[in-house]
Every structure is written in C-alpha cells, then in structure tokens.
Amino acid sequence: MQVTALTMASLDLSSQEKYRAELTGLLKKSGTGLAVLPAYSALLLGVSTGAIPPAESFQKTFKDYIDRHLTWNDTYLELHEKIAREMDIYLAAGTVIEREKDLLYHTVYCFNPQGEPCLRQRQTHLTPFQLSIGLSRGEELPLFDLPPYKVGIIVDSDALHPETGRILGLQGADIVLHCGALSEGLNCWRQVAGMWSQVQQNQFWAVEAQLSGNLAGERFGAAPAVIGPCEITPGKSGYLQRGYPHTAEVTAELDEAARRELIRKYPLLKLLNWQAYSELYREES
Amino acid sequence: MALDGFIEKIYRRYMVWKCRPSRVAAHLDKSLPGERKVPLQDGRRKIRVAALQLKLKLLKSPLHFADEMHRQVRKAVDRQARLAVFPEYNSLPLLGMLPGFEKIEEGYRKKAAGSPNNGSKKGSEDENSLVDVFKYMSPAVQPLVDITFSRLAKAYGIYIMAGSYPLAYNGGLFNRSFLYGPGGQLIGSQDKVHLFIDEAKWDLKRGSSFSIYETAIGNLALPVCMDATYFETFRILEHKGAEIALLPIADMQEYNYWLALRGIWPRVQESLLYGVKGALVGTLAGLVFSGRAGIFAPLELTPQQDGVLAEVNTDSDEAITVAELDLDALQELRQNHPWRDTNQALYSRYFPALYRQD
Numbered sequence: 001m002q003v004t005a006l007t008m009a010s011l012d013l014s015s016q017e018k019y020r021a022e023l024t025g026l027l028k029k030s031g032t033g034l035a036v037l038p039a040y041s042a043l044l045l046g047v048s049t050g051a052i053p054p055a056e057s058f059q060k061t062f063k064d065y066i067d068r069h070l071t072w073n074d075t076y077l078e079l080h081e082k083i084a085r086e087m088d089i090y091l092a093a094g095t096v097i098e099r100e101k102d103l104l105y106h107t108v109y110c111f112n113p114q115g116e117p118c119l120r121q122r123q124t125h126l127t128p129f130q131l132s133i134g135l136s137r138g139e140e141l142p143l144f145d146l147p148p149y150k151v152g153i154i155v156d157s158d159a160l161h162p163e164t165g166r167i168l169g170l171q172g173a174d175i176v177l178h179c180g181a182l183s184e185g186l187n188c189w190r191q192v193a194g195m196w197s198q199v200q201q202n203q204f205w206a207v208e209a210q211l212s213g214n215l216a217g218e219r220f221g222a223a224p225a226v227i228g229p230c231e232i233t234p235g236k237s238g239y240l241q242r243g244y245p246h247t248a249e250v251t252a253e254l255d256e257a258a259r260r261e262l263i264r265k266y267p268l269l270k271l272l273n274w275q276a277y278s279e280l281y282r283e284e285s
Numbered sequence: 286m287a288l289d290g291f292i293e294k295i296y297r298r299y300m301v302w303k304c305r306p307s308r309v310a311a312h313l314d315k316s317l318p319g320e321r322k323v324p325l326q327d328g329r330r331k332i333r334v335a336a337l338q339l340k341l342k343l344l345k346s347p348l349h350f351a352d353e354m355h356r357q358v359r360k361a362v363d364r365q366a367r368l369a370v371f372p373e374y375n376s377l378p379l380l381g382m383l384p385g386f387e388k389i390e391e392g393y394r395k396k397a398a399g400s401p402n403n404g405s406k407k408g409s410e411d412e413n414s415l416v417d418v419f420k421y422m423s424p425a426v427q428p429l430v431d432i433t434f435s436r437l438a439k440a441y442g443i444y445i446m447a448g449s450y451p452l453a454y455n456g457g458l459f460n461r462s463f464l465y466g467p468g469g470q471l472i473g474s475q476d477k478v479h480l481f482i483d484e485a486k487w488d489l490k491r492g493s494s495f496s497i498y499e500t501a502i503g504n505l506a507l508p509v510c511m512d513a514t515y516f517e518t519f520r521i522l523e524h525k526g527a528e529i530a531l532l533p534i535a536d537m538q539e540y541n542y543w544l545a546l547r548g549i550w551p552r553v554q555e556s557l558l559y560g561v562k563g564a565l566v567g568t569l570a571g572l573v574f575s576g577r578a579g580i581f582a583p584l585e586l587t588p589q590q591d592g593v594l595a596e597v598n599t600d601s602d603e604a605i606t607v608a609e610l611d612l613d614a615l616q617e618l619r620q621n622h623p624w625r626d627t628n629q630a631l632y633s634r635y636f637p638a639l640y641r642q643d
Contacts, residue, residue, distance in 0.1 A: 124628050124631050125626035125627070125628055126626050127623065127624045127626070128623070128624075131626075137626075137628050137630075137631070138631075139628070139630045139631050139634060140631075140634070141631070141635065157624045157626075160554075160555070160624055160625075161555075161626065161628075162516035162520075162555050163516075163520075163628070163631070163632060163636075166516065166517075166639075167631070167635045167636070167639065170635075170639035170640070170642070171635075171639065186590075187584075187590050187591070189584055189590065189591050189592055190584060192546075192551075193551055193554035193555070193584070193592070196551075197547075197551035197554070197555070200547045200551070201514060201515060201516060201547070201551075230541070230543050230544050230547065235541075235543070236541045236543050236544055237543045238543055266482060267482075268514065271479055271480060271482065271485060271511075272479070272515065272517070272640065273478050273479055273491055273493070274640030274641060275493050276478050276492070276493050276494055276495065276517070276521070277517050277521065277636070277640055279521050279524055279525075280517060280520060280521060280524075280632060280636060281629065281632035281633050281636040281637065
C-alpha cells in the first residue's frame with residue numbers, strides 16, 4: 001500500500017476551495033491509499049481562510065479558537081470527510097480541538113474512503129502550554145482495521161512518550177499515523193527521538209506528518225517521513241522516505257511481507273520482560 | 286559440549302587456582318599507585334566520566350587480563366575521569382586461557398570467512414557449546430573480575446563499572462554487570478533483564494528487576510546492552526531516581542550508524558538520564574562485534590543539541606572518550622521540561638493486560 005505524509009507546505013490555504021483543489025491534486029499525484037495531515041491543521045486552515053482571526057501570538061490565537069471558534073471544526077471535518085470520499089482513501093485529517101462535557105481535547109479524526117470516521121484519537125500526554133489552556137488528556141489508544149493492517153494514531157507530543165507506541169504495538173498495530181508539529185527552531189534530533197524511536201522499538205510502520213509554516217507568529221518546521229524498522233529500509237536508516245520541512249509530501253510503498261519476516265526472525269516485543277515492569281503503572285482495582 | 290570429564294574438572298581447578306585473588310592482587314600491586322590519583326570535586330555536581338571501547342584479543346593468562354584492565358583504567362584516570370565504564374561480555378578474552386581455544390577459534394573464523402555474521406547466528410550446537418564454556422569458566426572468572434576491579438578502583442580512587450560477564454549462579458547462566466567504588470568495595474550488580482534473541486536461545490537466565498545505587502557521584506544504574514532497546518528499562522530507572530545509566534554493550538553485527546542509534550540514545554531522550562556506553566569491538570570465532578563507546582544526554586544538555594556529549598571515532602578499534610556530566614543541570618531540566626507529561630489512567634488501562642499477553 002502507498003502511504004503519504006503531508007506538511008501543508010506550499011498548499012494555497014487562502015480559501016477552502018483552493019485548499020481542497022491543491023490537496024486533492026497532490027493526493028491524486030501521489031497515488032496514495034492512506035494520507036496523514038499534521039497537527040494544528042484545523043487552526044492553520046481556519047486562520048489562513050479568515051474563519052479564525054489571528055491574534056498577536058500563537059498562544060492567544062489558539063485560546064481564541066477554543067473560546068470562540070470551535071464551530072469551525074464542523075466545516076473543517078466535513079471538508080476532509082469529502083476529500084477522503086472523493087479520493088477514495090483513508091485520511092487522518094490533522095488535529096482539531098474538540099469539546100466534550102466541558103472538557104477540551106486535542107484530537108485527530110481519521111476518515112475512511114466512504115467518508116466515515118474510522119478512528120478518533122485524542123492526545124494522551126500534554127505539554128505545559130496545552131495544560132495551561134485547559135486541554136485534557138485522552139485515555140484511550142484504539143486501533144482501526146484497514147485490511148490487512150491494524151492502524152493506530154499518535155497525536156502531537158505523544159510521539160515523545162514511548163508508552164503510546166508500546167500500547168499500540170502490543171495491541172498489534174501494523175501502521176501508526178502521526179500528526180505532529182514541531183517548532184522550526186528545533187533540530188532534527190527531537191524528531192528522531194519521537195516517531196523514529198517508537199518505530200524501532202515496536203517494529204511497526206509510521207507515517208509521520210509534520211506541520212510546516214507560520215501559524216500566528218509561531219514557525220513550525222519538521223520533515224515528513226515514512227518510517228520502518230531499520231533492517232527493512234534503505235541504508236538501514238529506518239526511513240523509507242524522508243522529506244525536508246518545506247517538502248509538501250512524501251509517499252512510500254510499505255513492504256509488509258518484509259516487516260512480518262523481520263518480526264518472525266527478530267520478535268522484539270516477545271522479548272519484553274513484563275515481570276520487571278510493575279513500577280510502570282498502577283493496577284486498576 | 287561435554288565439559289564434565291575428569292580432565293576438564295582437573296583443568297578447571299587449575300584455572301581457578303591460576304585466577305586466585307591472592308595471586309592477581311599480588312601481581313597488580315606491583316604496578317598500582319600508592320595513593321588516589323583522581324581528586325574529588327566540590328561544589329556543583331559535575332562528574333567526569335570515561336567510556337571505554339575495548340578490542341577483542343585472546344589472553345592466555347589471568348594476569349594478562351588484570352594488566353589489560355589496568356591499562357584501560359589508567360587511560361581513564363589520565364583523563365581525570367572519576368568513573369570508567371567497560372563493555373559487555375568483557376571476559377571473552379579469557380577464552381584464550383582454554384587449551385587449544387586459539388585453534389578452535391581459527392576453525393570458526395575460517396568457517397565464517399567471507400560471510401561475516403551480520404547479525405546472523407552460528408549453528409545451535411556451537412551456541413550451546415559457548416554456554417557450556419561460560420559455565421565451565423565461571424568459577425575462575427568471577428574471583429578474577431572481582432579482585433581485578435576492586436584493586437583498580439581502590440588504587441585510583443574511582444568508580445568502575447566493570448562491564449558484564451556471563452556467570453553461573455544457582456545452576457543458571459546470567460549476564461551480570463558489576464560496579465566498584467573508590468574504596469574497592471563491590472557496590473552492586475545487575476543481571477541483564479532483556480536478553481538478545483541469541484541469548485534467549487542459549488537459555489541464559491534473565492534478571493527480573495532493576496537496581497540503582499546511590500553514590501557520591503550520583504545515583505547509578507547498570508542496565509546491560511539489550512536492556513536499552515526497551516524504554517521500560519530507563520523509565521523504571523528514572524522512577525527509581527537514577528541519574529546516570531552505565532551500559533556495557535557487545536553488539537554482534539557490522540557497524541551501522543542507525544542500528545547503533547537504537548539503544549541508549551533514544552532512551553536518555555525519553556527518560557532524561559545521562560548514559561555512558563562501553564563497547565566491545567573486534568572479531569572472535571568469525572563473529573563481528575562493533576560499536577562506538579560514547580556518553581549521551583538529553584538533547585538540551587548537549588552543546589550541539591544532538592544528544593551526544595562524546596563518542597569515539599572508530600567502530601572497530603580500541604578507544605576512549607570522556608565528558609563531564611552536570612547532575613544539577615539534569616535535575617533542573619527534569620523539573621522544567623518543555624514537553625514531558627505522564628498519564629497513569631492510560632497506563633493502568635492498558636499495560637497490565639497487554640504486558641501479560643503472550
């Protein structure tokens with residue numbers, strides 16, 4: 001299967017129509033069956049199209065989005081539902097902030113080729129900034145079926161918490177989609193410490209979308225990538241494809257037979273020693 | 286391989302006698318300094334540490350082993366290190382004590398010529414033989430290691446993570462690392478908790494818990510090689526208060542930058558510890574060992590923001606590298622970290638059942 005990681009770089013975001021046309025053009029060209037948009041995509045498109053007025057800082061804009069403009073989510077999700085259907089692909093639509101019972105979550109919706117949501121994934125670990133503006137942690141990491149694969153999603157800074165990948169890996173995830181956003185000032189190593197490291201210790205594929213561009217004064221810039229276990233990637237680098245922060249998308253073909261053969265020979269997760277791990281969690285009574 | 290015949294039993298007694306602590310101590314004492322060489326540091330908790338990379342060569346005598354370890358420690362001391370870290374399987378050179386091993390080794394080497402291991406394995410018969418040999422040598426190796434590193438640590442007044450050794454305990458073979466203090470005392474040990482797949486096939490026994498040791502140079506932990514493949518190891522060490530993880534490795538594959546990156550480097554990023562890696566390199570019986578000894582830290586604590594404080598520049602030769610660790614800076618980073626969080630509700634929901642599934 002062909003998979004695609006996007007950055008939103010070089011897309012015309014000035015109107016929904018132009019965005020839709022350029023994104024579908026990009027996806028058509030890539031021939032992908034599964035595409036992933038980065039974190040903060042709803043906010044970026046909202047600000048760029050004028051649906052969310054930009055404030056003096058990213059933080060303030062984010063807060064305004066939460067306080068006054070969450071209705072934009074409906075428009076945003078409907079748009080991506082249509083794109084998934086039109087392109088006949090699975091589409092992880094970046095992130096929105098959603099409110100449920102007075103709690104706010106940073107969430108990815110993934111749509112199937114029928115345009116139906118096949119997974120909703122909330123960010124489970126939050127940064128000090130995200131906590132300060134009142135976001136809550138998700139408490140589930142489910143998978144969805146995309147035969148023959150099982151697919152999970154990792155949201156934003158969850159990539160830097162290895163517990164997330166391990167939970168997905170132990171549930172049998174074959175592919176993990178990552179909607180990420182890293183500040184431009186960080187070098188590539190922060191990103192390597194995230195999804196690349198998660199892939200290597202769980203032996204799944206990862207499709208890593210990263211936000212690129214200016215969002216209300218905050219510059220984001222990390223590279224999109226399709227990642228696999230080192231042994232089955234060119235140069236044993238762990239990268240099937242890796243772009244630059246200004247790259248609009250990267251697409252790669254997954255060789256699932258090779259991955260399964262690797263796991264058969266080198267079953268990393270079978271060599272876990274859970275008897276030694278009781279300190280990592282509290283047993284639910 | 287049967288190593289329980291009359292001749293083998295006699296030879297083992299001979300090896301134990303040759304490795305007896307009094308003999309090794311007397312030998313070392315001839316060349317050791319009379320006073321501590323490395324001064325204690327005051328003020329901010331900054332520790333200079335050395336990561337050693339040893340090249341495999343067979344040694345015929347336990348005294349040669351003691352001399353070789355002494356030479357390595359002196360290199361660390363000459364660079365003002367207060368802590369030296371040795372590699373995994375640091376007793377492999379002692380296979381040279383076995384009569385005829387060089388010939389056996391040469392046979393293996395020829396058999397493997399033209400097809401270096403690249404992570405592949407030799408036949409199971411050979412592997413089992415190796416386990417039998419480790420068990421056979423264990424009564425001689427353990428006292429030799431103990432007296433050698435105890436004496437060296439005391440003579441130079443430094444901490445030494447002596448590397449790890451396949452040693453027999455209670456009928457099983459464990460891969461165990463050791464830490465010695467500047468008084469010459471054995472501070473503690475750690476059995477490898479996660480086995481490499483070949484070790485699992487060899488029926489090595491694995492440890493079931495992690496220990497940390499509070500010392501004057503910080504809280505130290507001694508996970509072994511493959512333990513750094515799993516985030517759980519370093520997360521538990523962090524929870525227990527570890528500040529520096531001392532990791533011996535003997536990586537049985539041709540060197541590749543990305544493959545080598547998969548161990549201690551991501552673990553110190555995830556769990557905010559310093560990591561010091563001692564590496565064994567070279568070839569033995571046709572098997573290639575490669576690596577790069579190094580000293581690693583969270584990105585924020587490294588000058589290039591790349592997580593590397595120091596790394597040797599060869600993956601196949603003897604080398605040493607040193608760096609200074611700032612434990613106060615580590616604590617400050619832990620308290621004011623830009624993205625770290627925890628989610629016990631999530632972990633409790635999933636981990637108990639997932640870890641226990643087959």
